[in-house]
Amino acid sequence: MIQGIFFARFLPQQGTRVVHQSPPGCIVSEPGVDKPRLFDFETMAEYIIPRQAFCNRYVTICDPDDRYRILGHPVCIQDEKYERNEFMFNFCIVIGVGVDKIPYEAVVRRLASTFTEMEIQNQYLSLEGGSKSQDRRSIAALLEIIKEDLNNYNECMIPVDDATTINMKLFPIYKHPPPVKSWHVPIAKMKFAEIIDDTWDLTMKKVIKEIDGIKDVRRIAHDADVALDLTKIALQHLLYYDSILMIDLFLFGNIYAPTPSINDFVSDKDGMQDECANYVYINGPRLSNFYLCRLFTSLCTSRTLKEWIKLHLDQNFPVLNYVDVRRLIQFGVIKGLIYRVNKYAVSSQYLASLVTGQSAKIDRGDVLQKYIDGRHCFDQITVEQNMGDAKIMEQLRQFQKGDVEILYR
Template sequence: MIKAIFYSKFDTIEGKDLQYHAKPSMTYILTTYWRTGPKVVHQVPDGAIVPSPTAPSQPPFLTFSDVSFFVIPRQELCGNLLQVCTNGYRILGYPICMKSVRYDRNEFIFNFCIVLAEEDDFSTYKSVVQKVADLMHGLEEQNGFLSRDFSKSGEGKIYSLCEMLMEDLNNYCECMIPIDELNTLNIKLFPIYPSPPAVKAWQVPLFTLRYQAFMDENWDLTMQRIVPHINGVNSVRIISILADTDFSLTCRALRHLLYYGCLFILDIFSFSAIYAPTAQFSPTIGSDEAMQLECARYVNLRFAPHPPTGPPS
């Protein structure tokens, strides 16, 4: 979750000038002219980065002077994803350095940064800061969108952009924000799942949902052939034999379903093994009739949509 967004710039008079930011894990844009010192111009929520007279009760999340060197770095570090952790927060940024005679000292550095709680997963936000930086770079080249903005604190297009970006990503995990007649900021946060484990021949896959609800005729042919044989009884090797599919392709298709949480893997049932309930049986299955019926549907073949069949002899 984003804590705040702010935009900062470095002026040849004001210094590193933090210009816009917005609240709930932290996101910010910063732009730089070479002036004399850091200065926060806009912040959302107000007072999240530096103390503000309009929000005296809002303590800053961090000390901006401690991280300003990383937020607006030297030119050699521009064009790279940067992150720094301080005071329990993680700052992600992608600084851009633009050179032109129209700027003071012939250069303009800006950076759009996202600040999250340090322990939060930040992998999905890496592409966000880069995409926003690239968009702002294009807008600045077209019409000086950043360098010509002299709005007061809490006003203007950049402030509104930061505010809407933070609210939409926190509430909906996506945003579509019009910038002008030709440009729109489109961002969607996609979850990143861990790589599924390798599938072994003796393991037994079991669906966590009814595959008929999402199966499509455009599916991979191997997937279409193996799915009807996944019933919680057949092992991976038997499924491959029954579906008449290559074993390696069968394993790959099952890993694909594992990746999206459509099934999980069980150990094969062995008649030589000894099975016994654990101490959790009584307070869970033993006292929950609905769960007992659900378990019956898994273990009683009469309830199975496709009775299991063994490999051809």
């Protein structure tokens, strides 16, 4: 969010001065305005209008208290018509030091280029208030509109006069998403059916149609009749725009355990218990929220979901009659209430062969040899080799006795 915007110029007799600012009094004091300034302008003046070597380029400065960042693009126009043969000015935007400055860079550059062109054409800045500027919008009014429109709408389109319009837009900058693995399961964060249209990419439309929160990436590629690599690219594109999220493949052999955030659920922070109940209950009367807390807190690192269900059945609580277990686990993972405990296979013989540089195959290593270095979880093996957990363990037993260890983390 823009905290302030101002126009500064270098006056030959007075030095660097703020000519206009919005909101009033945010940078320098104004008559009739009693409000604290964002920073001490006098200590920053030499950086607002710097020496010529730093002009005509994008500049960012932090105030001495490290609370605000000033974004500017100081301009120096050299011409004999100006006193000292040059005209120096800067349109600056002030944002919080913790705000991402990248989206605002294009705005600052556009302000500098637009007003430079207007100054070269008709001295819009240097002759402000003259007879030629009567039919134009004032700089003070422009700054106010730019700040309000960018803060409220992330864009602005302001006619200055019959020939010039200031048109700017803030584009959000997203972090590059993590790689999409074939054993991940995408979950939609919006209703794609309501926004998709005929202009969308055909591959993207086919992939989106298969996203149901159950299918893994490999199965989505198969059912959509799209190459796996193209499916991953499409899903990564959706991840980039925060339209989906990725979770682990759901199997009843999975292990989950609570995180410290389970305290927020037990204390019903932000009505989380009712939100969960509306998402997971399927049949019969809705049980009290106590049972939901009981279900989450009974998960542990030494118990698979299958064993967890049996535990509650032995306690006369038929979980499957009331709760969709898959949705319960998804809710817990998405909210950060529980985490997945993955299984990894580690072969000391295979690791030794990697250390020594010997690539010879291990006896009875078969197709699982490349997965037993402790870096490949069972989900990956399940998806890539079409093996269930029991089949994987059967294959691992064919290795030399005592060679393979199973790690949980």
